[in-house]
Amino acid sequence: MLVLAQLGVTWYLFPLAAVISLVYSATRYEAPARILSRAGKLFLQILFFMAVILGVLMLLSFRL
Amino acid sequence: MRDPRIDLKTPWLAALLAFLVPGAGHLYQGRYFKAAVYSVCIIGMFITGMRMSDWRAMYLHHPPPGERLRGNRNRLQFLAQFGVGAPALYALLQNKRYYGEDNVDRTTIDAPMTADFEGELNSSADDLQNAYVTGTIQLEPAENEFGSETINGRLVGTREDGTPIELELISRIELDKPVRADARRDIDGTIYKMTEEGPRAVGTLEGTIPRSFLNWFVAPVETKQDREMHARLGKFHELAMVFTWVAGLLNLLVIWDAYDGPAYAYGDETDTGDTDSGKKSEESEKPAGEDTKRTPAEATA
Numbered sequence: 001m002l003v004l005a006q007l008g009v010t011w012y013l014f015p016l017a018a019v020i021s022l023v024y025s026a027t028r029y030e031a032p033a034r035i036l037s038r039a040g041k042l043f044l045q046i047l048f049f050m051a052v053i054l055g056v057l058m059l060l061s062f063r064l
Numbered sequence: 065m066r067d068p069r070i071d072l073k074t075p076w077l078a079a080l081l082a083f084l085v086p087g088a089g090h091l092y093q094g095r096y097f098k099a100a101v102y103s104v105c106i107i108g109m110f111i112t113g114m115r116m117s118d119w120r121a122m123y124l125h126h127p128p129p130g131e132r133l134r135g136n137r138n139r140l141q142f143l144a145q146f147g148v149g150a151p152a153l154y155a156l157l158q159n160k161r162y163y164g165e166d167n168v169d170r171t172t173i174d175a176p177m178t179a180d181f182e183g184e185l186n187s188s189a190d191d192l193q194n195a196y197v198t199g200t201i202q203l204e205p206a207e208n209e210f211g212s213e214t215i216n217g218r219l220v221g222t223r224e225d226g227t228p229i230e231l232e233l234i235s236r237i238e239l240d241k242p243v244r245a246d247a248r249r250d251i252d253g254t255i256y257k258m259t260e261e262g263p264r265a266v267g268t269l270e271g272t273i274p275r276s277f278l279n280w281f282v283a284p285v286e287t288k289q290d291r292e293m294h295a296r297l298g299k300f301h302e303l304a305m306v307f308t309w310v311a312g313l314l315n316l317l318v319i320w321d322a323y324d325g326p327a328y329a330y331g332d333e334t335d336t337g338d339t340d341s342g343k344k345s346e347e348s349e350k351p352a353g354e355d356t357k358r359t360p361a362e363a364t365a
Contacts, residue, residue, distance in 0.1 A: 009299045009300065009303050012303055012307075015109075015112075016109075016306075016307070016310065019105040019106075019108070019109050019310070019314070020310065020314065022101055022105055023101065023102060023105050023106065023314045023317065023318065024314070024317065026098050026101050026102065026318075026321070026326075027317040027318060027320070027321040027326060027327055028326055028327050028328045028331075029326050029328060029329060029330065029331030030067065030069075030070055030095070030098075030325070030326045030329075030330045030331050031330055031331030031332045032097045033331070033332075034330075034331030034332065035097075035098075035101070035331065
């Protein structure tokens with residue numbers, strides 16, 4: 001935890017997104033293989049969405 | 065329609081267990097993979113959030129009518145955290161205990177007590193100097209010269225430089241309230257020195273002793289503590305709150321899963337594209353037939 005703390009708040013996004021993906025997918029399906037594959041996809045979708053938002057915010061704040 | 069391969073046993077009991085301890089409902093139903101996922105993820109996230117906030121992320125301030133609010137009104141935050149179950153129920157109890165009539169600073173105790181002490185000695189006496197002191201403090205009920213109940217004490221310990229010290233504390237010892245969101249309980253008192261004329265005050269002792277876990281865990285955080293925590297933790301305090309909120313909200317999905325099974329399908333059906341939109345596949349809606357007689361292990365193979 002200390003290591004993560006030194007890296008900054010943003011890095012907590014990864015475990016947070018992983019947990020949300022895993023638990024959400026587990027409540028949709030029963031088969032472990034399906035849960036894990038859907039969780040992986042959802043995790044990437046969340047990261048992609050956050051990256052897009054980050055990009056938009058960076059563009060909007062360019063030369064501010 | 066539920067998949068017949070999933071034995072939900074007694075659904076309401078499973079839901080109750082899932083609420084009290086994330087994953088316990090699924091453990092009761094024999095759905096071990098899910099039990100492991102839920103317990104590790106949700107309990108892990110909750111504990112991480114609590115740890116990041118010095119165990120002060122979850123509490124409820126809901127004073128009884130006529131009582132002054134001693135912290136932030138946080139009902140919505142608590143509502144989001146409530147899904148984690150047992151700790152939230154204990155937070156409700158702690159709120160009641162915290163605002164109880166007997167939860168006040170104490171100048172009397174019912175029985176002798178011994179505790180580890182650490183704190184500051186402030187004295188202008190020649191043989192006593194200001195110092196940081198650690199040691200063991202013994203407290204006992206007593207009566208002062210006016211016949212009122214009070215606390216006497218004795219501290220045996222060492223200064224920072226390692227030199228031993230023994231102090232007598234005669235009356236005027238004040239203990240912090242029993243229930244408070246702090247693992248340490250404040251204590252302060254007046255140090256006396258025995259002289260030919262009787263005891264003479266020569267300084268003060270201010271420090272802390274351990275508070276029992278059940279008296280500080282998820283107890284309401286006071287305004288002063290909250291400000292200090294914000295100043296010290298900054299953004300990590302907000303992050304800790306988010307972790308506990310997400311843990312509580314995710315467990316609501318888990319409780320429903322324990323009660324009614326997975327929302328879409330078993331997950332071993334041919335992917336028709338319907339399952340992700342919430343529709344169960346045709347295969348999963350079939351009555352117990354050839355495919356539905358497969359064990360989960362066979363199904364996932």
